[in-house]
Amino acid sequence: MGARVDRMSVEQKKSESMPVFSPELAARLDALVLKYPVKRSALVPMLLYAQDEVGYLSDAVLAEVARRIGISELDVRSVATYYSMLRFKPAGKFNVQVCTNISCMLRGGYEVYERFQEELGVAPKGVTPDGLFSLEEVECIGACCWAPAIQVNYDFHDELTAESVPGILDRYRNLAQNKEKNA
Numbered sequence: 001m002g003a004r005v006d007r008m009s010v011e012q013k014k015s016e017s018m019p020v021f022s023p024e025l026a027a028r029l030d031a032l033v034l035k036y037p038v039k040r041s042a043l044v045p046m047l048l049y050a051q052d053e054v055g056y057l058s059d060a061v062l063a064e065v066a067r068r069i070g071i072s073e074l075d076v077r078s079v080a081t082y083y084s085m086l087r088f089k090p091a092g093k094f095n096v097q098v099c100t101n102i103s104c105m106l107r108g109g110y111e112v113y114e115r116f117q118e119e120l121g122v123a124p125k126g127v128t129p130d131g132l133f134s135l136e137e138v139e140c141i142g143a144c145c146w147a148p149a150i151q152v153n154y155d156f157h158d159e160l161t162a163e164s165v166p167g168i169l170d171r172y173r174n175l176a177q178n179k180e181k182n183a
C-alpha cells in the first residue's frame with residue numbers, strides 16, 4: 001500500500017512538472033498577452049489556441065491559462081463555459097458542428113444533423129470509436145445566407161442536404177488516410 005502511494009505521488013509529481021503546452025504555443029501565448037492593455041483580454045484567444053493544441057480544455061490547461069493571466073481557475077472556467085466552441089472533453093480529430101438555428105432549421109438543418117448521427121452511429125456530443133469524428137449541434141455559425149451550414153474544425157460547408165452528408169464524411173476520411181500515408 002505504502003509503495004503504491006509512493007509510486008502514485010511520484011507519477012503525480014512527474015505529470016505536474018511536465019509542461020502543459022509545447023514551446024511554440026508557450027511562446028505564442030507569451031506574445032499574445034503583451035498585445036492587450038489588460039492581460040485578461042487575452043483569455044478567450046488563449047483558450048482557443050490551447051484547445052487547438054491539446055484537443056480540449058483539461059484541468060491542467062485551465063490551471064495553466066489562469067496562471068499565465070493571473071486570475072483564478074474558477075474565473076477561467078466561468079468564462080470558458082460560456083462559449084460553445086470551447087470543449088472540456090476530447091473531441092474527434094474532425095469535430096462536426098451542425099447549426100440548427102432558425103435559418104438552418106428552416107432549410108433542413110435537423111435533417112442534416114440526423115443524417116450525421118446515422119452515418120457516424122453516434123448520439124449528439126458523441127465521438128466515433130476510432131476517434132475520427134465528433135458531432136455536436138451548435139448555434140448560428142454566421143453562414144445563415146447559405147443555410148443549412150456546418151463547420152468541421154475550421155472548414156465551412158454550406159447549402160447542405162442530408163444526401164450531401166456521406167460525401168463530406170468520405171472527404172475527411174480520405175484526408176485522414178492520406179495524412180497517415182504521408183506521415
Ligand code: FES
Pocket residue numbers: 099100101102103104105139140141142143144145147148149
Ligand atoms: S442560422 Fe445557421 S448559420 Fe446562421
